[in-house]
Amino acid sequence: MLSEQEISALQDVAPSLLSEAKTASPENKAFVFSMELESHLLPGLRIRMPPSPDDNPPPFPLDLFVGIPLAELKALAHADAAERQKLIAHFGATFSPRLLRAIQHFDAHTVNYEAGFQSEPGTTSVILEDSV
Numbered sequence: 001m002l003s004e005q006e007i008s009a010l011q012d013v014a015p016s017l018l019s020e021a022k023t024a025s026p027e028n029k030a031f032v033f034s035m036e037l038e039s040h041l042l043p044g045l046r047i048r049m050p051p052s053p054d055d056n057p058p059p060f061p062l063d064l065f066v067g068i069p070l071a072e073l074k075a076l077a078h079a080d081a082a083e084r085q086k087l088i089a090h091f092g093a094t095f096s097p098r099l100l101r102a103i104q105h106f107d108a109h110t111v112n113y114e115a116g117f118q119s120e121p122g123t124t125s126v127i128l129e130d131s132v
Helices: 004-023 068-080 082-104
Strands: 033-038 043-049 062-066 126-127
Touching: 004 043, 004 068, 004 082, 033 062, 062 082, 068 082, 082 126
Parallel strands: 062 126
Antiparallel strands: 033 043, 043 062
């Protein structure tokens, strides 16, 4: 788990991590990204497809929780300003490939990340592999 001090430090970099994750997913500009550091056993990002104004919206819009390895978050929380920038840039550069590898075990009809829907209600969870 993250300590209170680590959570506090990560709150400062959360907007940068969210921006990097969103930039790494340009095909899904409509998705809503949020950071969850305290409410889960493993902190991470939530990616949701907002309600569709279409007449024929998908029955279950994407609600994906993406766990971020604790070691990665702890490194960010304890890094100095220059190292943080490097770690944030590395996160952005590796986010999309790691996310796609994490969801590849789902069938396309179960979780369709590109289209923004899933086959069942509720949250689908994946965990990013450790960053190398």
